[in-house]
Structure formats: C-alpha cells, structure tokens
Amino acid sequence: METINFQQNEFYYLSKLLxxxxxxxxxxxxxGFAGISFVKAFVKNIGSKLDDVELVILTRRxxxxxxxxxxxxxxxLLNEHHVLEPIRKRNSDYVIIEAEIEEINLHDKKVIxxxxxxxxxxxxxxxxxxxxxxxxKGAFNYAIPLKSVQDxxxxxxxxxxxxxxxxxxxxxxxxxxxLLTFVIIGGGATGVELAGSIxxxxxxxxxxxxxxxxxxxxxxxxxxxxxLIYQASEKASKKCKQILEKSGIEIILNAKVISIEKNKxxxxxxxVISSDNIFWTAGIKVNPIIEKIPNEVALKxxxxxxxxxxxxxxxxxxxxxxxxxxxxxxxxTGQIVPPMxxxxxxxxxxxxxxxxxxxxxxQELNPFKFKDYGLMLSLGRFSGLVDFQNKFVISxxxxxxxxxxxxxxxxxxxxxxxxxxxxxxxxxxxxxxxxRTD
Ligand SMILES: Cc1cc2nc3c(=O)[nH]c(=O)nc-3n(C[C@H](O)[C@H](O)[C@H](O)COP(=O)(O)OP(=O)(O)OC[C@H]3O[C@@H](n4cnc5c(N)ncnc54)[C@H](O)[C@@H]3O)c2cc1C
Numbered sequence: 001m002e003t004i005n006f007q008q009n010e011f012y013y014l015s016k017l018l019x020x021x022x023x024x025x026x027x028x029x030x031x032g033f034a035g036i037s038f039v040k041a042f043v044k045n046i047g048s049k050l051d052d053v054e055l056v057i058l059t060r061r062x063x064x065x066x067x068x069x070x071x072x073x074x075x076x077l078l079n080e081h082h083v084l085e086p087i088r089k090r091n092s093d094y095v096i097i098e099a100e101i102e103e104i105n106l107h108d109k110k111v112i113x114x115x116x117x118x119x120x121x122x123x124x125x126x127x128x129x130x131x132x133x134x135x136x137k138g139a140f141n142y143a144i145p146l147k148s149v150q151d152x153x154x155x156x157x158x159x160x161x162x163x164x165x166x167x168x169x170x171x172x173x174x175x176x177x178x179l180l181t182f183v184i185i186g187g188g189a190t191g192v193e194l195a196g197s198i199x200x201x202x203x204x205x206x207x208x209x210x211x212x213x214x215x216x217x218x219x220x221x222x223x224x225x226x227x228l229i230y231q232a233s234e235k236a237s238k239k240c241k242q243i244l245e246k247s248g249i250e251i252i253l254n255a256k257v258i259s260i261e262k263n264k265x266x267x268x269x270x271x272v273i274s275s276d277n278i279f280w281t282a283g284i285k286v287n288p289i290i291e292k293i294p295n296e297v298a299l300k301x302x303x304x305x306x307x308x309x310x311x312x313x314x315x316x317x318x319x320x321x322x323x324x325x326x327x328x329x330x331x332x333t334g335q336i337v338p339p340m341x342x343x344x345x346x347x348x349x350x351x352x353x354x355x356x357x358x359x360x361x362x363q364e365l366n367p368f369k370f371k372d373y374g375l376m377l378s379l380g381r382f383s384g385l386v387d388f389q390n391k392f393v394i395s396x397x398x399x400x401x402x403x404x405x406x407x408x409x410x411x412x413x414x415x416x417x418x419x420x421x422x423x424x425x426x427x428x429x430x431x432x433x434x435x436r437t438d
Pocket of ligand 1: 127146
C-alpha cells in the first residue's frame with residue numbers, strides 16, 4: 001500500500017498547479033505595500049505583452065495590511081477587516097499562492113515554500129521586516145509588539161481585560177494601579193500614534209464604561225533617545241511632545257529599558273515601572289528569510305539586501321529587492337531610503353516599470369529616485385501633525401483633518417473606505433469597539 005506523505009503530496013500539487021511553460025515566470029515574494037504596488041503597476045505598464053509572462057504572488061496571507069491604521073484597531077477605533085485589503089480579484093492577471101516562504105535559493109533560481117519549491121526567471125523580493133526586540137531580555141515574552149493586525153487585536157484585548165480586572169478591585173489596591181498603567185516602549189512614529197490613541201481610548205473607557213476615574217489611568221511613553229520621532233525635524237519632534245504631554249501622557253526621554261519581566265519594566269537608571277499593559281513599538285529588523293541568505297550569495301547592509309540604482313540585487317540581473325527588506329541609497333541625494341510604506345510603493349512602481357520596459361523593448365529607466373513627502377501623524381482626538389519635508393509643520397485640528405483625508409484616499413477598496421468612514425463617524429460620537437475577541 002502506498003503511504004501518502006502530506007508534504008510530498010502538497011509539493012506535487014504545487015508543481016502540478018504551476019508547470020513551467022515557455023512563458024517567463026516572475027515571482028513576487030510578499031503581498032505588502034512593495035509587492036502589491038509592483039504587481040498593480042506591472043500589469044498596467046506591460047499591457048498586452050502580459051500574455052508572454054506568468055506573474056505569481058507568493059505570500060503568507062492573501063491580503064495587504066494597511067499598517068498606518070493598525071494602531072486604531074488596538075484602540076477600538078477601527079474594525080480589523082477595514083484595514084485588510086484582499087488581493088484576490090475577479091479575472092485577475094496573476095496567480096496567487098498562499099504559502100509560507102522558507103528559503104530563497106538564488107543559486108538555483110528557486111523559492112522553497114511550505115508547499116514545495118518553485119522556480120523563477122525573475123524574482124521580486126518584498127518580504128518586509130519583523131519587530132525587533134533589540135536583544136532586551138523578556139521583551140517579547142512580556143510586551144506586545146505592534147506589527148500586524150493580530151498584534152493590534154491582542155493590544156485591544158489586553159486593554160479591555162485590564163479594565164475588567166481593575167474595575168472590581170478597591171481603589172487603593174496596588175494591583176489596580178498596575179492594571180491601569182499603560183506603557184508604550186519606543187517613541188518613533190508608531191509609538192507616538194499608539195500612545196495618543198490609547199490615551200483617548202482609556203479616557204473613554206473610564207468615563208463611559210467602567211467605574212474608574214480618568215486620573216487613575218496612566219499612559220506612559222518611554223523613548224531611549226533624547227527626542228521623539230527621530231526621523232522628523234526637531235520642530236516637529238518638540239511639537240509632538242508638547243501635544244502628547246498636554247493630553248496627559250507621561251513622556252520619559254533617555255529611558256533605556258534593560259529588561260522586561262512579568263508586569264515590570266527595568267530601566268538603566270535603576271527605576272522600575274509596574275504595569276500589566278506593556279506595548280512594544282521600538283523598531284524593526286530584517287525578515288528572517290533574508291537573514292538566511294548567506295552573505296557571500298547576496299550583499300547586505302544592516303541585514304537588508306543591498307541593491308543597485310535600478311533596485312537589482314548587486315551581482316544579479318534577474319533579482320530585485322524592494323520595501324523594508326532592501327537597503328537603498330537614493331542616487332541623487334546619497335541618503336538611505338527610509339523603510340516606509342510610501343517608499344515601498346515608489347520602489348514597487350519603479351521596478352514594475354523597469355521590468356515592463358525590458359519586456360516590451362523600451363528604453364532602460366533612469367536610476368530610482370525617492371520622493372520624500374514628509375511625515376504625517378495622528379496624535380489623538382482632533383490632533384494631528386504634518387512635517388512636510390522638514391520645511392514646515394502643521395499641527396492641531398488641520399493636521400488631523402489632513403491626516404484623515406490622505407489616509408482615506410490611500411485605501412484602495414470602496415468597502416474598506418466606507419467601513420473606515422463609518423468607524424470614524426462612530427468614534428466622533430464616542431463609540432468605539434469595547435469587546436474582546438480572544
Ligand atoms: C504599526 C505600523 C505603522 C506604520 N505606519 C506607517 C505610516 O504611517 N507611514 C508609512 O509610510 N509607513 C508606516 N509603516 C511602515 C510600513 O508598514 C512598512 O514600511 C511597509 O509595510 C513596508 O512594505 P513592504 O512591502 O516592504 O513590507 P510589508 O508591507 O510588511 O509586506 C511584507 C509581505 O511579506 C509577507 N511575508 C513576510 N514573510 C513571509 C514568509 N516567510 N512567507 C510568506 N510571506 C511572507 C507578508 O505576509 C507581507 O505580505 C508602519 C509600520 C507599522 C508596523
């Protein structure tokens with residue numbers, strides 16, 4: 001009797017699904033901002049020549065996460081489905097395979113996945129990054145990072161759980177204090193937005209749903225350097241601190257966390273912060289799949305794949321790296337292109353045009369040039385901040401309106417746009433999601 005090996009069977013399925021044809025196969029790894037902007041722009045640019053090409057997306061989950069809004073899931077402002085954009089479309093021009101990518105073999109031109117391996121002619125690596133615990137003991141055991149929708153729901157569940165527990169304890173109970181202390185570690189763009197929104201959420205929970213005085217609930221933002229949002233101008237950074245402090249958030253700069261224990265943060269100056277709610281927004285590092293590629297096979301800088309001026313991997317003519325996993329120097333300014341959604345989208349579009357031009361026999365493109373549109377932040381109810389290319393800063397209500405308009409425009413499906421407008425309207429009426437999902 002033949003024994004069926006599940007792995008082998010799946011591999012058979014994959015090779016049957018995609019037998020290699022005469023067509024050139026382009027595999028896109030990842031369905032984030034970089035990968036999906038590549039796919040959309042490639043289909044548009046190549047036109048009818050698409051018939052000569054087989055475009056394949058390999059990704060863990062068949063959707064794009066609109067990360068700039070996930071902190072709003074953590075704070076009950078948005079429903080999680082409204083920030084997930086499905087990539088499966090009716091009559092789409094590409095093949096999608098949902099699988100876990102395990103290894104990239106640049107030598108044999110194949111990708112090893114949980115369903116088996118698959119060969120490519122051209123490869124677009126857009127695998128993004130992962131949260132970085134910076135080697136701090138206990139960081140990921142006791143703090144919840146914010147990188148995915150799943151992380152965001154964990155944070156929301158934790159906040160609600162803490163309120164449930166605190167509300168039945170006596171006011172002078174020391175545990176109640178820890179349950180009502182919310183600490184965000186990392187004062188970058190994600191950290192400040194999360195802190196501002198948690199403050200609003202906590203105020204709402206106190207006033208509307210639980211028998212807790214808002215003065216009892218404390219939101220603390222810890223930043224290891226001497227200023228918030230290091231990538232913004234000093235003016236924007238100061239303004240951001242002012243706005244958050246005015247809303248009642250305690251900001252501690254130069255706060256170097258040395259370890260995290262259960263409900264406890266230890267700082268290098270010897271102080272200890274007790275909290276049941278520790279959230280981590282202190283940075284990102286390269287995807288482990290990129291780490292696995294030996295250094296002698298692909299040049300790396302800070303773990304990211306170094307690319308040339310056309311975003312091709314150094315030493316390769318058929319492999320491109322875009323988004324957070326690529327180390328890109330802007331040809332004109334000599335600056336490192338920041339790992340952001342806006343840069344990932346520009347890089348995806350550039351490579352799409354470059355490769356489409358090649359297939360239709362058009363002229364080679366000029367080197368990639370990054371357009372910096374500045375930084376936009378939402379810092380709480382009716383409060384925003386726009387740092388436009390380090391030239392001028394818009395803050396307050398106008399900054400908040402601009403932030404909302406720009407983010408809504410960037411959402412690509414009508415369903416999600418309407419969903420977000422609904423959720424935001426409800427929050428203006430002080431109604432947020434207050435139910436746990438775990
Ligand atoms: C909370 C948060 C807020 C942010 N806010 C902003 C903002 O306001 N503005 C801004 O410009 N940037 C923001 N960013 C940064 C932005 O999200 C990233 O720079 C951007 O997502 C990078 O795009 P990418 O395509 O390189 O990676 P991602 O968007 O992360 O996509 C990576 C893709 O690879 C897939 N993948 C990874 N590993 C595997 C594997 N082993 N197998 C299969 N598939 C895999 C993932 O599922 C995903 O589809 C934010 C990031 C976070 C976490």
